[in-house]
Amino acid sequence: MSVVRGAAAEASPTSAQRGPTTPEAGDASATTNTISGVAGQAINLENEHIAHTYSPLPVVVASAEGAWVTDVDGRRYLDCLAAYSAVNFGHGHPLLVDAAKKQLDRVTLTSRAFHNDQLGPFVTALARLAGKDMVIPMNTGAEAVESGIKLARAWGYRVKGVAANLANIIVADGNFHGRTTTIVSFSDDPTATTDFGPFTPGFRSVPYGDAAAIEAAIDENTVAVLLEPIQGEAGIIVPPAAYLPAVREITTRNNVLFIADEIQSGLGRTGATFQCDNVGVVPDLYLLGKALGGGIVPVSAVVGNVDVVGVLHSGEHGSTFGGNPLAAAVGRAVISLLETGEYQQRSRVMGERLTTGLERLVGCGVVAVRSAGLWAGIDIDPALASGRGVCELLMSRGVLAKDTHGSTIRFAPPIVISAEDIDFAVDQLEAVLRELRA
Numbered sequence: 001m002s003v004v005r006g007a008a009a010e011a012s013p014t015s016a017q018r019g020p021t022t023p024e025a026g027d028a029s030a031t032t033n034t035i036s037g038v039a040g041q042a043i044n045l046e047n048e049h050i051a052h053t054y055s056p057l058p059v060v061v062a063s064a065e066g067a068w069v070t071d072v073d074g075r076r077y078l079d080c081l082a083a084y085s086a087v088n089f090g091h092g093h094p095l096l097v098d099a100a101k102k103q104l105d106r107v108t109l110t111s112r113a114f115h116n117d118q119l120g121p122f123v124t125a126l127a128r129l130a131g132k133d134m135v136i137p138m139n140t141g142a143e144a145v146e147s148g149i150k151l152a153r154a155w156g157y158r159v160k161g162v163a164a165n166l167a168n169i170i171v172a173d174g175n176f177h178g179r180t181t182t183i184v185s186f187s188d189d190p191t192a193t194t195d196f197g198p199f200t201p202g203f204r205s206v207p208y209g210d211a212a213a214i215e216a217a218i219d220e221n222t223v224a225v226l227l228e229p230i231q232g233e234a235g236i237i238v239p240p241a242a243y244l245p246a247v248r249e250i251t252t253r254n255n256v257l258f259i260a261d262e263i264q265s266g267l268g269r270t271g272a273t274f275q276c277d278n279v280g281v282v283p284d285l286y287l288l289g290k291a292l293g294g295g296i297v298p299v300s301a302v303v304g305n306v307d308v309v310g311v312l313h314s315g316e317h318g319s320t321f322g323g324n325p326l327a328a329a330v331g332r333a334v335i336s337l338l339e340t341g342e343y344q345q346r347s348r349v350m351g352e353r354l355t356t357g358l359e360r361l362v363g364c365g366v367v368a369v370r371s372a373g374l375w376a377g378i379d380i381d382p383a384l385a386s387g388r389g390v391c392e393l394l395m396s397r398g399v400l401a402k403d404t405h406g407s408t409i410r411f412a413p414p415i416v417i418s419a420e421d422i423d424f425a426v427d428q429l430e431a432v433l434r435e436l437r438a
């Protein structure tokens, strides 16, 4: 298999070394232990002592810059996953790396037993960005979701007046909110739940995109509706335009909190600071993560107003690493990027280019494309190949993407991606589909 250089690739000065990692890379039946050389050794070493909870593509990344990663053999790949949107601002963004390096030399961890001089500016900037009063700083996305659940329950008992231990939270079928035992308790994905029970009670799941189903599920003990404004892991499922505004109206009227899990959809991915902005909705709580850490450190947060977040008292919630000075310094630098509006704008413009390119492929091996900003779910004709098979072939052509369910793949490149590189990604997908149809 030779290095592929399409016309669009030639247009980019970074195209010289794109290409296949191994002869087997495009073969869906290839297993990692058939790969030789430095990459094979690295994969075998990892596989021997790591829990096998992932099935990574057989590429071993050694370095990265902007929208591109380089493997241990010096081959370059366009990153069309961006670590599930944790790398929205690109690999090694100079401003973010600089903020991290400066803070590394000052102080990295104090715990919340003491104050640190980075946390105040961070929570101030984040509250302002979200138009809210207060922040609960955590680390991973799942922790932000857990914090939102605890907060909603406490609000339910202390403010709404729900009787002890009776609170319920409404969620949506097909949701993905993380991997903790409470969070998988309301997942309908058998892979996420099988053999992990018993589960946490207090959740009701209704069809996604159906506001009437939410209203029907609300009772006097309902404290919150928890939703992804766009379901990412489910395949970039964009609900009807009227859905989130209707959810806002229903939750307000029923004295129920509306919690928007913007961990993947927020912070520029959809061409806005929050996907909720795109539909003119303001939730009671934003759950943020992924890109908030700039791809450098895990940073997550719950952001809301004092009437809700203020119900928690000293000692009731916390995290050893939450709000640490390194995370706060990086998070604040991320917010400074978003405050310019430049990335949201770029996400819209590049997203339009990506969507236009992908829509060209509908009927040529692509069944449907769903998109918002620079985020696209692409349904491949299942008769042609699995999503995984397509991702392996894309990898052999210098594009890294990830399948979600069955035959859906997603493109979510760093927002710093160039127009030429967007065209390159689409051209490679087109070539893969042509290959599969031949």
Ligand SMILES: *Cc1c(COP(=O)(O)O)cnc(C)c1O
Binding pocket: 084, 140, 141, 142, 143, 145, 176, 177, 178, 179, 228, 232, 233, 261, 262, 263, 264, 265, 289, 290
């Ligand atoms: C990734 C994700 C999470 C979980 O974040 P982790 O950092 O992996 O714990 C929660 N909600 C959504 C919508 C996500 O995409």
